[in-house]
Amino acid sequence: KAGVTQTPRYLIKTRGQQVTLSCSPISGHRSVSWYQQTPGQGLQFLFEYFSETQRNKGNFPGRFSGRQFSNSRSEMNVSTLELGDSALYLCASSSSATNRREKLFFGSGTQLSVL
Amino acid sequence: GQNIDQPTEMTATEGAIVQINCTYQTSGFNGLFWYQQHAGEAPTFLSYNVLDGLEEKGRFSSFLSRSKGYSYLLLKELQMKDSASYLCAVILTGGGNKLTFGTGTQLKVEL
Numbered sequence: 001k002a003g004v005t006q007t008p009r010y011l012i013k014t015r016g017q018q019v020t021l022s023c024s025p026i027s028g029h030r031s032v033s034w035y036q037q038t039p040g041q042g043l044q045f046l047f048e049y050f051s052e053t054q055r056n057k058g059n060f061p062g063r064f065s066g067r068q069f070s071n072s073r074s075e076m077n078v079s080t081l082e083l084g085d086s087a088l089y090l091c092a093s094s095s096s097a098t099n100r101r102e103k104l105f106f107g108s109g110t111q112l113s114v115l
Numbered sequence: 116g117q118n119i120d121q122p123t124e125m126t127a128t129e130g131a132i133v134q135i136n137c138t139y140q141t142s143g144f145n146g147l148f149w150y151q152q153h154a155g156e157a158p159t160f161l162s163y164n165v166l167d168g169l170e171e172k173g174r175f176s177s178f179l180s181r182s183k184g185y186s187y188l189l190l191k192e193l194q195m196k197d198s199a200s201y202l203c204a205v206i207l208t209g210g211g212n213k214l215t216f217g218t219g220t221q222l223k224v225e226l
Contacts, residue, residue: 004157031212042218043158043202048211056213090157094212103148104212106157 002027004093004107012113018079021110025072025093031055032074033104034066037088046089049074078112086114117141119217121203126223127193135188135220137203148214149177149188150202158202161188190222198224 005024013019025032033056034046045058049068066076072093078085088111092104118140127133139147146165150158164170164179164186176189190197200221204214 033212033214035214035216040218043204043214043216045213045215048213050211055211058213092212096212103160103163104214106150106159108155108157 004091004105006089006091006107006110008110009108010111010113012115013081014115015081015083017081018077019081019112020075020077021089021091021112023074023076023091023093023107025074025091026095026105029093029095029105030072031094031096032068032072033092033094034074034076035090035092036060037090037109038086043090046076081114083114086112088112117205117207117215119203119205119215121201121217121220123218124221124223126225127190129193129195129224129226131193132189132191133193133222135190135201135203135222137186137188137217139184139186139203139205139217141184141205141207141215143208144181144205145208146206147177147179147186148204148206149175149186150204152200152202152219154199161201193224195224195226198222 031050033048035043048056068074088109090109091107121137149161152158162177174191200219202219203217
């Protein structure tokens, strides 16, 4: 079974631009979550999607958005990029919509650098 | 809000035992996860505790005390490949799959 796939692996953008990151969950998994990882803050929750609906949202500005497609693939978008958005963006999938010991499987992430 | 604390760095010797602590202050606690993350790689699942006590899995064990808001990860017979960041994360009731992570403990295993 293939793992969680994130593309692209690396991305370099300039301030003010927008970016779209893609995540393909493990086959059969319907829950996709996104996290931002930085050296100072660790992993911070962005949002979670299940069956194309956003179920949870973290404390990030509206510049961060996401969506999920009918095949469970998910994209997240960051508009008007700021230097502070430089981070590793991790996607995680799970087979369950609820927290019943269902561990999250993480992708290797997209390393975003904003110049 | 939620607060999760773990030491930033630890160093241990190959073959030894190391304990990584995690304390948390949350409302609606519904379980605690430990993940391992090697540099440049995805976090991988190590353990999940929701009831008090010790869960053992090979060289790794995890303990939880809900009344104290405390957990630890115990690594035995340390190997060089255990050098990694260890992430403690809490999941809350009604929180779906939202995990709240500590900042991680960077473990360095030396000869």
